[in-house]
Amino acid sequence: MRRDRRQIQTAVVGSADSEEPLVLPLEAIELDAFRSLHENDSFWCGLLLGGCGGQLTTKLYTDRVCHFAHHPGPDGQPHVCGRRARSVNSADHLYVKSAAAAWLHNRGTQADVGFAQPDGTPLGSVVDIQLAHKRLRVHLDQSVAPEWDSPHEPVLGISVPVDQDTLIKRWYVHRIRLDSEGTSRRVRIGTEAFARPTEWFFLEECDVTERGLSTPAVERIIQAHSTPEPARWTPGQKQKTSPQDERAQELMRRLLYARRTESPDLTATVCREITELSGAGPQLQGRLDAAHHSASLWVEKELESRRTLISLLDQAVGTRKLRQIQSLIKQAKKATKVDQTRQEKEAIHAAVDYLAAEIPATVNRLDALLEEVSFIPANGAPELLSRKVHQISREIDELGRVGKGVPHQRAQLALWEERLKSLLVLPPASTAPGPLHQLVGRGYWTTKVCPLCGADHGQQCVILDGPRTGQLRETPHADRLRLLIGEIKERQTEDIRRAPTVWQVYDVTCPVCQKEPGAWCQTPGRPHALRYKLAADFTQQRKPNSKEKNRQRDIEQAAPGAPEL
Structure with missing residues (x-):
């Protein structure tokens, strides 16, 4: 089997059959904080991810994205895994199950959540949620076509298409998407209707009714289909609207603006004004109450998240954890960009x-x-x-x-x-009798593939024989180091060859007064004009001068192969 070189971005924590997923940060600066947070955890190529069940380790890179990697096999060779899905969304079915179970539990609703595989569908394509009176089927990809006349209600991933006839017939369909938040993924439910943009909501804003899954947008869509056409306005007839209803509509607009700008302070202020309002129409008051409840939950969660983040930042400064401080500063600035206290x-x-x-x-x-x-x-x-x-x-x-x-x-x-960093290229030539790993900076040890054990870019060499076979070596193999030293010398040689050769006027013998190089002409002022011309001709012809000969000598000294152990 050929080795699959796609990068693994997701794993499960604790054991191979765990249902607790996490996503590895892509940036090296975030991976440092991730390692500190999970220093006591083990990562696995989970069976519910379609993986081999092997243990994983984290790989930090500065020139490409960080990722999980399998440990080498007992023979020191790279581990071969047949896992098909490895990207950031490869664990979405686990996140959907966890989020759905927590959401329904908080509502006091009993439900069974499982991973269906109809007709041999790959694991993770479909998630079934069985409620007491309703069944939801979440289609995360296009492997299984949604069945609109079946007992279960389809919830479509963003890549699953739906035709306009279905939208018109059903009035609306639900969609699901997962957004990355740190090392986790958060579920959002969208409602799509004909000639309407998809509106997205958090799970906390959704409900389960006799009709099935419901969002705030569903109520508006049903109302629009159920409400009779309003009477036409004629000149001279003023529409009567109570001051309380006008105030309620204004508060709804302000609350929508506050949520869109992600401003907890403004959202909390509008919520307080909503609680003080009375006398609005029953229908409008119901919409206000639902919006107030959803906004209050969001404000509470947002403020708690910000307090936790600032507390962690203070702790990191107190304990002098530089990597954690750097990561938390970035997160705190992003989280408090609006209404910073x-x-x-x-x-x-x-x-x-x-x-x-x-x-x-x-x-x-x-x-x-x-x-x-x-x-x-x-x-x-x-x-x-x-x-x-x-x-x-x-x-x-x-x-x-x-x-x-x-x-x-x-x-x-x-x-x-x-x-x-110039000190890390190569120590002085006089230190050559030392071991090869002392001739190359540690930061360069893993920049080449090892020809002996096959360690990839960014991976340490492994021991190939003896009782410690398969364990990581403290220093790279000599063959790998020789490749690095040879490449460094090639760069040095190329730099020497590319250096320009310029003849100065006193580098040549004067053709008029025959003064040797370095000696002044007999003229009282400037050198003879022909001496200037001769120096310019030698520069144009790229004739080697004394400096060029010294460079050639340096090339000859740098050209031999890498020193022996």
Whole structure:
């Protein structure tokens, strides 16, 4: 079986048969916080995901998205898994089951939720929800066509088509979508009707009635079909509307605006005004009560989420967890972009200031390390020099992580990284007798596929023989390191070859007064004009001068293969 190289973005927690899914963050900065949060959890290629049941590990990358990966097999070879669905939405059926069960439980409704596989359909395409008086079938993809005349009510994924005749006949159909929120997915229910845009709602805003699944949009659609055509307006006849009804309609418009702008403060204010209103018509009052209930739940959940986020940020600053601080700052800024309170603003500023204060401390440590390196003999202490270079590498990584949370420091950090990473390419030639892994910076060890054990880009080499076969090696195989050193030398050689050759006027012998290179002409002012012309001709003809000969010598010294162990 050929190895499937598609990246795994979802897993289950705890065991292979677990129903608790999670999504791996795509960015390296978010994966650091994810690892800290789940340091005591194990991840599995779940059986309910169509996986092999093997244990997974997380892979962090800065040049591509992060993902889960299987552990190598006992023989050290990459694990082969036949799992078909691996993307972010591959665990949506588990999220649907969990969300539906929690929603119905909170409503005091008993229901059975299962994964149907009619006619051999792939696991996860269909989710069946059996209620006491109604059955819902969720179609997450197009593998199973919806049956409109069957006992169960279809709920369609966003990729499942529906024709206009069905919309006209049924008045509306329900849709489902899942939005990523951190390492989870949140369910939204949409109502689509003919000549109407799809309206989306959270599960908490939906209901289950004798007709089946219902949303606030369903009530409006049924009312529009059931209400007789209003009498035509004629000039001179003024429509009578009570002040309470006008006030109720105004509050509905303001509440809709508050929800669309995701403003908890404005939403809470409108909710208070709704509770103070009395005397509206029965129908309008019912709509107001439903909107008030939904908005109040949203405000409570939003404020609780923000309080939790700020509390975690304060804890991370107190415990000096730099990676967690950086991730939480980003989340807090996004969550509090509207109606930011003074406490939230102070907490975010304190975290940013803490990161900014860590930059000079890290830079000072790097300065001290560079000074120590400058006093190490080039040929007298290769092990000490290598250890210092690796220590500098770790400090550079820490500086980069800290600096990403402080925007005004990014230009300075870029200069530091360029200056310091030059130490990680290759130590001085005099340190060559040391082990090969000391000749290549640790950050470059996994940038090539190992020709011996087959470790992929970003993966450590594994032990191929002995009692520890299959375990990760502390250092890469020598064959992998030789590839890296050869590539580095090729780049150095190419840089030398591309260097321009320019002849200066005193690099040539004067054709008039015969003065040797480096000697001034006998003229009292400038050199002879023919000497200028000769230097320009040699530059145009790319004749090698003394500097060019030195470069050729450097090429010859850099050309030999990688040093032996």
